[in-house]
Amino acid sequence: MKLLYTTLLNFYDELEDEESKEGRSYCVSCMKDTIKDLLKVSLLEAEWFRKGFVPPFEERLNSELAPAGSISFYAATYFVGMGAAGNKEFEWLKSDPKIVRAAYIIGRLQCDIVSHEDEQKRGHVASTVECCMKEYDISKEETVEKFKRIMSDGWKDLNKECMKPTAVSSKVLITLVNSARVIEILYKEKDGVTCPEALKDYITKLIIHPIPI
Template sequence: MNTLPKYMQICYKALLDVFEEIEQELAKQGRSYLVSHAKEAMKILVRAYFDEAKSFHAKHIPTLEEYMRVALVTSGYPMLTVMSLLGMGEIAITEETLVWAFSDPKIITASSVIGRLSDDIKSHKFEQERGHAASAVECYMKKYGVSEEVAYDELSRQVSDAWKDINEDCLRPTAVPMAVLMRVLNLSRAIDVIYKDGDGYTHVGKEMKAKIESLLLYPVPI
Protein backbone atom coordinates (compact mmCIF):
# COMPACT_ATOMS: atom_id res chain seq x y z
CA MET A 1 0.00 0.00 0.00
CA ASN A 2 2.88 2.37 0.75
CA THR A 3 3.81 2.43 -2.93
CA LEU A 4 0.49 4.10 -3.80
CA PRO A 5 -0.04 7.88 -3.87
CA LYS A 6 -1.56 9.28 -0.66
CA TYR A 7 -5.00 9.87 -2.17
CA MET A 8 -5.15 6.27 -3.40
CA GLN A 9 -4.05 4.90 -0.04
CA ILE A 10 -7.18 6.40 1.56
CA CYS A 11 -9.47 4.74 -1.00
CA TYR A 12 -7.63 1.45 -0.89
CA LYS A 13 -7.65 1.30 2.90
CA ALA A 14 -11.41 1.97 2.97
CA LEU A 15 -11.94 -0.80 0.42
CA LEU A 16 -9.86 -3.28 2.41
CA ASP A 17 -11.84 -2.40 5.53
CA VAL A 18 -15.10 -3.19 3.73
CA PHE A 19 -13.83 -6.58 2.61
CA GLU A 20 -12.52 -7.34 6.10
CA GLU A 21 -15.89 -6.52 7.66
CA ILE A 22 -17.73 -8.73 5.17
CA GLU A 23 -15.23 -11.52 5.78
CA GLN A 24 -15.78 -11.32 9.53
CA GLU A 25 -19.56 -11.58 9.08
CA LEU A 26 -19.29 -14.55 6.74
CA ALA A 27 -16.81 -16.24 9.06
CA LYS A 28 -19.67 -16.62 11.55
CA GLN A 29 -21.33 -18.84 8.94
CA GLY A 30 -18.12 -20.65 8.10
CA ARG A 31 -18.08 -19.17 4.60
CA SER A 32 -15.51 -16.37 4.69
CA TYR A 33 -13.81 -17.98 1.69
CA LEU A 34 -16.59 -16.59 -0.53
CA VAL A 35 -15.20 -13.07 -0.14
CA SER A 36 -12.54 -13.99 -2.69
CA HIS A 37 -15.25 -13.72 -5.36
CA ALA A 38 -16.04 -10.14 -4.37
CA LYS A 39 -12.35 -9.24 -4.42
CA GLU A 40 -12.00 -10.71 -7.89
CA ALA A 41 -15.03 -8.73 -9.11
CA MET A 42 -13.42 -5.55 -7.80
CA LYS A 43 -10.12 -6.37 -9.54
CA ILE A 44 -11.95 -6.85 -12.83
CA LEU A 45 -13.67 -3.48 -12.37
CA VAL A 46 -10.44 -1.63 -11.58
CA ARG A 47 -8.69 -3.14 -14.60
CA ALA A 48 -11.55 -1.93 -16.79
CA TYR A 49 -11.30 1.56 -15.25
CA PHE A 50 -7.62 1.54 -16.19
CA ASP A 51 -8.46 0.59 -19.78
CA GLU A 52 -10.90 3.52 -19.96
CA ALA A 53 -8.29 5.88 -18.54
CA LYS A 54 -5.77 4.81 -21.18
CA SER A 55 -8.29 5.47 -23.96
CA PHE A 56 -9.08 8.89 -22.52
CA HIS A 57 -5.44 9.99 -22.29
CA ALA A 58 -4.78 8.69 -25.80
CA LYS A 59 -7.83 10.68 -27.02
CA HIS A 60 -9.03 7.44 -28.60
CA ILE A 61 -12.66 6.87 -29.57
CA PRO A 62 -13.08 3.09 -29.64
CA THR A 63 -15.51 1.22 -31.82
CA LEU A 64 -18.91 0.72 -30.23
CA GLU A 65 -18.13 -2.96 -29.71
CA GLU A 66 -14.77 -2.20 -28.07
CA TYR A 67 -16.40 0.42 -25.89
CA MET A 68 -19.24 -1.80 -24.68
CA ARG A 69 -16.89 -4.66 -23.80
CA VAL A 70 -15.18 -2.41 -21.25
CA ALA A 71 -18.11 -0.13 -20.39
CA LEU A 72 -20.41 -2.93 -19.28
CA VAL A 73 -17.82 -3.72 -16.63
CA THR A 74 -17.25 -0.08 -15.63
CA SER A 75 -20.99 0.35 -15.19
CA GLY A 76 -20.16 -1.31 -11.88
CA TYR A 77 -23.16 -3.58 -12.04
CA PRO A 78 -21.34 -6.93 -12.35
CA MET A 79 -19.31 -6.01 -9.26
CA LEU A 80 -22.34 -4.65 -7.38
CA THR A 81 -24.25 -7.84 -8.09
CA VAL A 82 -21.52 -10.04 -6.64
CA MET A 83 -21.06 -7.78 -3.62
CA SER A 84 -24.78 -7.64 -2.90
CA LEU A 85 -25.15 -11.42 -3.10
CA LEU A 86 -22.74 -11.78 -0.19
CA GLY A 87 -25.31 -10.18 2.10
CA MET A 88 -28.27 -12.34 1.11
CA GLY A 89 -27.67 -15.32 3.36
CA GLU A 90 -27.76 -19.00 2.52
CA ILE A 91 -30.52 -18.68 -0.07
CA ALA A 92 -28.19 -16.83 -2.43
CA ILE A 93 -24.64 -17.00 -1.22
CA THR A 94 -23.40 -20.32 -2.53
CA GLU A 95 -20.34 -21.14 -4.56
CA GLU A 96 -22.58 -22.12 -7.47
CA THR A 97 -24.46 -18.82 -7.46
CA LEU A 98 -21.28 -16.77 -7.40
CA VAL A 99 -19.76 -18.83 -10.22
CA TRP A 100 -22.98 -18.18 -12.16
CA ALA A 101 -22.61 -14.43 -11.57
CA PHE A 102 -19.15 -14.52 -13.19
CA SER A 103 -20.40 -16.43 -16.26
CA ASP A 104 -21.91 -13.32 -17.92
CA PRO A 105 -25.53 -14.47 -17.56
CA LYS A 106 -28.00 -12.62 -19.75
CA ILE A 107 -29.78 -10.92 -16.85
CA ILE A 108 -26.59 -9.38 -15.42
CA THR A 109 -25.45 -8.30 -18.89
CA ALA A 110 -28.86 -6.68 -19.43
CA SER A 111 -28.63 -4.93 -16.07
CA SER A 112 -25.19 -3.61 -17.02
CA VAL A 113 -26.53 -2.37 -20.38
CA ILE A 114 -29.30 -0.48 -18.59
CA GLY A 115 -26.86 1.07 -16.15
CA ARG A 116 -24.22 1.99 -18.71
CA LEU A 117 -26.44 3.37 -21.47
CA SER A 118 -28.80 5.22 -19.11
CA ASP A 119 -25.78 6.96 -17.61
CA ASP A 120 -24.22 7.69 -21.00
CA ILE A 121 -27.40 9.22 -22.40
CA LYS A 122 -28.31 11.40 -19.42
CA SER A 123 -24.78 12.53 -18.49
CA HIS A 124 -23.43 12.92 -22.03
CA LYS A 125 -23.52 16.69 -22.46
CA PHE A 126 -22.12 17.49 -19.01
CA GLU A 127 -19.33 14.91 -19.26
CA GLN A 128 -18.17 16.16 -22.64
CA GLU A 129 -18.14 19.76 -21.39
CA ARG A 130 -15.86 18.91 -18.48
CA GLY A 131 -13.64 16.54 -20.47
CA HIS A 132 -14.43 12.85 -20.28
CA ALA A 133 -13.70 9.60 -22.06
CA ALA A 134 -15.85 8.85 -25.10
CA SER A 135 -19.25 7.42 -24.19
CA ALA A 136 -21.60 5.14 -26.11
CA VAL A 137 -23.06 8.27 -27.70
CA GLU A 138 -19.77 9.27 -29.39
CA CYS A 139 -19.02 5.69 -30.35
CA TYR A 140 -22.45 5.24 -31.94
CA MET A 141 -22.27 8.56 -33.79
CA LYS A 142 -18.82 7.67 -35.13
CA LYS A 143 -19.85 4.19 -36.26
CA TYR A 144 -23.06 5.16 -38.04
CA GLY A 145 -22.40 8.80 -38.93
CA VAL A 146 -25.60 9.97 -37.23
CA SER A 147 -26.60 12.92 -35.09
CA GLU A 148 -26.54 13.03 -31.32
CA GLU A 149 -30.34 12.76 -31.13
CA VAL A 150 -30.42 9.69 -33.35
CA ALA A 151 -27.77 8.08 -31.14
CA TYR A 152 -29.86 8.86 -28.04
CA ASP A 153 -32.92 7.23 -29.62
CA GLU A 154 -31.09 4.07 -30.65
CA LEU A 155 -29.32 3.65 -27.32
CA SER A 156 -32.64 4.17 -25.53
CA ARG A 157 -34.07 1.36 -27.66
CA GLN A 158 -31.23 -0.87 -26.52
CA VAL A 159 -32.11 -0.06 -22.91
CA SER A 160 -35.71 -1.13 -23.62
CA ASP A 161 -34.47 -4.38 -25.16
CA ALA A 162 -32.34 -5.03 -22.08
CA TRP A 163 -35.43 -4.70 -19.89
CA LYS A 164 -37.10 -7.35 -22.05
CA ASP A 165 -34.14 -9.68 -21.40
CA ILE A 166 -34.50 -9.14 -17.65
CA ASN A 167 -38.24 -9.80 -17.80
CA GLU A 168 -37.66 -13.00 -19.77
CA ASP A 169 -35.16 -14.37 -17.24
CA CYS A 170 -37.43 -13.48 -14.31
CA LEU A 171 -40.38 -15.25 -15.95
CA ARG A 172 -38.30 -18.37 -16.57
CA PRO A 173 -36.00 -18.71 -13.54
CA THR A 174 -33.92 -21.87 -13.79
CA ALA A 175 -30.21 -21.28 -13.22
CA VAL A 176 -30.39 -19.67 -9.76
CA PRO A 177 -33.03 -18.98 -7.08
CA MET A 178 -35.62 -16.31 -7.86
CA ALA A 179 -34.32 -14.22 -4.95
CA VAL A 180 -31.02 -13.83 -6.80
CA LEU A 181 -32.73 -12.70 -9.99
CA MET A 182 -34.80 -10.23 -7.96
CA ARG A 183 -31.59 -8.72 -6.61
CA VAL A 184 -30.39 -8.05 -10.16
CA LEU A 185 -33.82 -6.71 -11.10
CA ASN A 186 -33.87 -4.33 -8.13
CA LEU A 187 -30.40 -3.01 -8.94
CA SER A 188 -31.71 -2.24 -12.42
CA ARG A 189 -34.75 -0.52 -10.96
CA ALA A 190 -32.43 1.71 -8.96
CA ILE A 191 -30.85 2.92 -12.21
CA ASP A 192 -34.29 3.73 -13.59
CA VAL A 193 -35.01 5.88 -10.52
CA ILE A 194 -31.64 7.65 -10.62
CA TYR A 195 -31.71 8.52 -14.32
CA LYS A 196 -35.44 8.86 -14.98
CA ASP A 197 -35.43 12.68 -14.86
CA GLY A 198 -31.78 13.39 -15.66
CA ASP A 199 -28.41 12.47 -14.19
CA GLY A 200 -29.43 12.02 -10.58
CA TYR A 201 -26.12 10.33 -9.81
CA THR A 202 -23.88 13.27 -10.69
CA HIS A 203 -26.36 16.02 -9.82
CA VAL A 204 -28.28 14.98 -6.73
CA GLY A 205 -31.15 17.47 -6.59
CA LYS A 206 -34.13 17.92 -4.30
CA GLU A 207 -36.14 15.19 -6.00
CA MET A 208 -33.48 12.52 -5.56
CA LYS A 209 -32.85 13.67 -2.01
CA ALA A 210 -36.57 13.31 -1.27
CA LYS A 211 -36.57 9.77 -2.68
CA ILE A 212 -33.61 8.77 -0.52
CA GLU A 213 -35.24 10.31 2.55
CA SER A 214 -38.52 8.51 1.87
CA LEU A 215 -36.65 5.22 1.66
CA LEU A 216 -34.26 5.54 4.60
CA LEU A 217 -35.74 8.15 6.94
CA TYR A 218 -39.49 8.06 6.38
CA PRO A 219 -40.36 4.59 5.06
CA VAL A 220 -43.97 3.60 4.62
CA PRO A 221 -44.97 1.39 7.58
CA ILE A 222 -45.90 -2.17 6.63
Protein backbone atom coordinates (compact mmCIF):
# COMPACT_ATOMS: atom_id res chain seq x y z
CA MET A 1 0.00 0.00 0.00
CA LYS A 2 2.86 2.38 0.83
CA LEU A 3 4.49 1.66 -2.53
CA LEU A 4 1.25 2.30 -4.40
CA TYR A 5 0.57 5.46 -2.44
CA THR A 6 4.08 6.80 -3.05
CA THR A 7 3.82 6.02 -6.76
CA LEU A 8 0.48 7.82 -6.95
CA LEU A 9 1.83 10.90 -5.18
CA ASN A 10 4.84 11.00 -7.50
CA PHE A 11 2.55 10.77 -10.51
CA TYR A 12 0.41 13.66 -9.28
CA ASP A 13 3.52 15.77 -8.58
CA GLU A 14 4.78 15.19 -12.11
CA LEU A 15 1.35 15.92 -13.56
CA GLU A 16 1.02 19.09 -11.49
CA ASP A 17 4.38 20.34 -12.77
CA GLU A 18 3.29 19.67 -16.33
CA GLU A 19 -0.14 21.27 -15.97
CA SER A 20 1.31 24.29 -14.15
CA LYS A 21 3.16 25.23 -17.32
CA GLU A 22 -0.25 25.70 -18.95
CA GLY A 23 -1.78 27.41 -15.93
CA ARG A 24 -3.96 24.40 -15.09
CA SER A 25 -2.51 23.15 -11.78
CA TYR A 26 -6.00 23.40 -10.26
CA CYS A 27 -7.10 20.31 -12.21
CA VAL A 28 -4.61 18.10 -10.35
CA SER A 29 -5.96 19.37 -7.03
CA CYS A 30 -9.45 18.28 -8.12
CA MET A 31 -8.14 14.85 -9.10
CA LYS A 32 -6.57 14.48 -5.66
CA ASP A 33 -9.85 15.41 -3.96
CA THR A 34 -11.84 12.85 -5.95
CA ILE A 35 -9.43 10.01 -5.23
CA LYS A 36 -9.46 10.92 -1.53
CA ASP A 37 -13.25 10.52 -1.57
CA LEU A 38 -12.90 7.21 -3.40
CA LEU A 39 -10.37 5.90 -0.86
CA LYS A 40 -12.60 6.94 2.05
CA VAL A 41 -15.35 4.79 0.55
CA SER A 42 -12.93 1.88 0.17
CA LEU A 43 -11.98 2.16 3.86
CA LEU A 44 -15.64 2.23 4.83
CA GLU A 45 -16.31 -0.89 2.76
CA ALA A 46 -13.31 -2.64 4.31
CA GLU A 47 -14.72 -1.88 7.76
CA TRP A 48 -18.14 -3.24 6.78
CA PHE A 49 -16.52 -6.39 5.41
CA ARG A 50 -14.42 -6.88 8.58
CA LYS A 51 -17.53 -6.62 10.76
CA GLY A 52 -19.71 -8.69 8.40
CA PHE A 53 -22.10 -5.74 8.24
CA VAL A 54 -24.76 -5.63 5.52
CA PRO A 55 -25.95 -2.01 5.32
CA PRO A 56 -29.40 -0.92 4.11
CA PHE A 57 -29.63 -0.72 0.33
CA GLU A 58 -29.80 3.08 0.12
CA GLU A 59 -26.86 3.47 2.51
CA ARG A 60 -24.79 1.02 0.46
CA LEU A 61 -25.63 2.77 -2.79
CA ASN A 62 -25.18 6.27 -1.38
CA SER A 63 -21.89 5.46 0.34
CA GLU A 64 -20.22 6.26 -2.98
CA LEU A 65 -22.40 9.20 -3.93
CA ALA A 66 -20.71 12.02 -2.08
CA PRO A 67 -19.48 12.75 -4.69
CA ALA A 68 -20.45 9.93 -7.04
CA GLY A 69 -17.61 7.54 -6.32
CA SER A 70 -15.40 6.39 -9.12
CA ILE A 71 -17.27 8.35 -11.81
CA SER A 72 -16.10 11.66 -10.32
CA PHE A 73 -12.53 10.40 -10.23
CA TYR A 74 -12.69 9.16 -13.82
CA ALA A 75 -14.34 12.37 -14.96
CA ALA A 76 -11.64 14.49 -13.30
CA THR A 77 -9.02 12.33 -15.01
CA TYR A 78 -10.75 12.71 -18.39
CA PHE A 79 -10.93 16.46 -17.91
CA VAL A 80 -7.18 16.74 -17.42
CA GLY A 81 -6.66 15.49 -20.94
CA MET A 82 -9.40 17.64 -22.47
CA GLY A 83 -8.37 21.00 -23.82
CA ALA A 84 -11.99 22.17 -23.47
CA ALA A 85 -12.07 21.47 -19.73
CA GLY A 86 -10.93 24.39 -17.57
CA ASN A 87 -11.51 25.67 -14.06
CA LYS A 88 -15.23 26.15 -14.75
CA GLU A 89 -15.64 22.47 -15.64
CA PHE A 90 -13.82 21.28 -12.52
CA GLU A 91 -15.86 23.55 -10.29
CA TRP A 92 -18.98 22.18 -11.95
CA LEU A 93 -17.80 18.63 -11.23
CA LYS A 94 -17.29 19.50 -7.56
CA SER A 95 -20.92 20.67 -7.36
CA ASP A 96 -22.08 17.02 -7.62
CA PRO A 97 -24.19 17.45 -10.79
CA LYS A 98 -27.13 15.14 -11.39
CA ILE A 99 -25.63 13.66 -14.55
CA VAL A 100 -22.60 12.41 -12.59
CA ARG A 101 -24.81 10.76 -9.99
CA ALA A 102 -26.93 9.16 -12.70
CA ALA A 103 -23.88 7.76 -14.48
CA TYR A 104 -22.58 6.37 -11.20
CA ILE A 105 -25.87 4.66 -10.28
CA ILE A 106 -26.11 3.01 -13.71
CA GLY A 107 -22.54 1.76 -13.47
CA ARG A 108 -22.76 0.61 -9.85
CA LEU A 109 -25.95 -1.41 -10.28
CA GLN A 110 -24.99 -2.91 -13.66
CA CYS A 111 -21.63 -3.98 -12.24
CA ASP A 112 -23.15 -5.53 -9.13
CA ILE A 113 -25.79 -7.46 -11.06
CA VAL A 114 -23.10 -9.28 -13.01
CA SER A 115 -20.21 -9.52 -10.55
CA HIS A 116 -21.73 -9.85 -7.07
CA GLU A 117 -21.74 -13.66 -6.92
CA ASP A 118 -18.08 -14.03 -7.85
CA GLU A 119 -17.16 -11.21 -5.47
CA GLN A 120 -18.86 -12.97 -2.58
CA LYS A 121 -16.99 -16.19 -3.38
CA ARG A 122 -13.69 -14.29 -3.27
CA GLY A 123 -14.64 -12.50 -0.07
CA HIS A 124 -16.05 -9.03 -0.56
CA VAL A 125 -18.26 -6.48 1.19
CA ALA A 126 -21.96 -7.02 0.53
CA SER A 127 -22.90 -5.47 -2.81
CA THR A 128 -26.03 -3.50 -3.53
CA VAL A 129 -27.61 -6.80 -4.65
CA GLU A 130 -27.12 -8.51 -1.27
CA CYS A 131 -28.18 -5.37 0.58
CA CYS A 132 -31.38 -5.03 -1.45
CA MET A 133 -32.27 -8.72 -1.15
CA LYS A 134 -31.82 -8.65 2.62
CA GLU A 135 -33.61 -5.37 3.30
CA TYR A 136 -36.66 -6.06 1.14
CA ASP A 137 -36.65 -9.85 1.55
CA ILE A 138 -36.80 -10.45 -2.19
CA SER A 139 -35.11 -12.88 -4.57
CA LYS A 140 -32.12 -12.15 -6.77
CA GLU A 141 -34.40 -12.11 -9.82
CA GLU A 142 -36.72 -9.54 -8.20
CA THR A 143 -33.68 -7.47 -7.21
CA VAL A 144 -32.39 -7.46 -10.77
CA GLU A 145 -35.75 -6.27 -12.07
CA LYS A 146 -35.80 -3.50 -9.45
CA PHE A 147 -32.29 -2.44 -10.50
CA LYS A 148 -33.28 -2.38 -14.16
CA ARG A 149 -36.05 0.10 -13.32
CA ILE A 150 -33.63 2.28 -11.36
CA MET A 151 -31.11 2.18 -14.19
CA SER A 152 -33.84 3.08 -16.69
CA ASP A 153 -34.56 6.18 -14.63
CA GLY A 154 -30.83 6.88 -14.58
CA TRP A 155 -30.67 6.84 -18.37
CA LYS A 156 -33.62 9.24 -18.47
CA ASP A 157 -31.75 11.59 -16.14
CA LEU A 158 -28.67 11.37 -18.36
CA ASN A 159 -30.70 12.30 -21.42
CA LYS A 160 -32.50 15.14 -19.65
CA GLU A 161 -29.23 16.62 -18.38
CA CYS A 162 -27.80 16.55 -21.90
CA MET A 163 -30.84 18.33 -23.35
CA LYS A 164 -31.06 21.27 -20.97
CA PRO A 165 -28.65 24.24 -20.70
CA THR A 166 -25.71 23.67 -18.36
CA ALA A 167 -22.60 25.50 -17.25
CA VAL A 168 -20.42 23.17 -19.31
CA SER A 169 -20.22 22.15 -22.96
CA SER A 170 -21.82 19.13 -24.58
CA LYS A 171 -18.30 17.73 -25.03
CA VAL A 172 -18.01 17.45 -21.25
CA LEU A 173 -21.49 15.96 -20.84
CA ILE A 174 -20.93 13.30 -23.50
CA THR A 175 -17.83 12.19 -21.60
CA LEU A 176 -20.05 11.22 -18.68
CA VAL A 177 -22.63 9.59 -20.93
CA ASN A 178 -19.84 7.54 -22.50
CA SER A 179 -18.71 6.47 -19.02
CA ALA A 180 -22.11 4.87 -18.47
CA ARG A 181 -22.00 3.33 -21.95
CA VAL A 182 -18.61 1.75 -21.28
CA ILE A 183 -19.81 0.24 -18.01
CA GLU A 184 -22.88 -1.14 -19.78
CA ILE A 185 -20.61 -2.92 -22.28
CA LEU A 186 -18.07 -4.09 -19.70
CA TYR A 187 -20.78 -5.66 -17.54
CA LYS A 188 -23.45 -6.47 -20.10
CA GLU A 189 -23.42 -10.25 -19.58
CA LYS A 190 -20.17 -11.01 -17.75
CA ASP A 191 -17.60 -9.14 -15.72
CA GLY A 192 -15.51 -7.82 -18.60
CA VAL A 193 -12.82 -6.53 -16.25
CA THR A 194 -12.20 -9.85 -14.49
CA CYS A 195 -12.97 -11.92 -17.60
CA PRO A 196 -11.68 -9.82 -20.53
CA GLU A 197 -12.38 -12.62 -23.01
CA ALA A 198 -16.02 -11.48 -22.78
CA LEU A 199 -14.94 -8.34 -24.67
CA LYS A 200 -13.16 -10.18 -27.48
CA ASP A 201 -15.98 -9.69 -29.99
CA TYR A 202 -16.28 -5.96 -29.22
CA ILE A 203 -12.52 -5.42 -29.52
CA THR A 204 -12.40 -7.37 -32.79
CA LYS A 205 -15.20 -5.25 -34.29
CA LEU A 206 -13.63 -2.04 -33.07
CA ILE A 207 -9.99 -2.60 -34.06
CA ILE A 208 -9.69 -5.50 -36.50
CA HIS A 209 -12.96 -5.27 -38.43
CA PRO A 210 -14.21 -1.70 -37.85
CA ILE A 211 -17.33 -0.44 -39.59
CA PRO A 212 -16.30 2.09 -42.30
CA ILE A 213 -17.50 5.62 -41.56
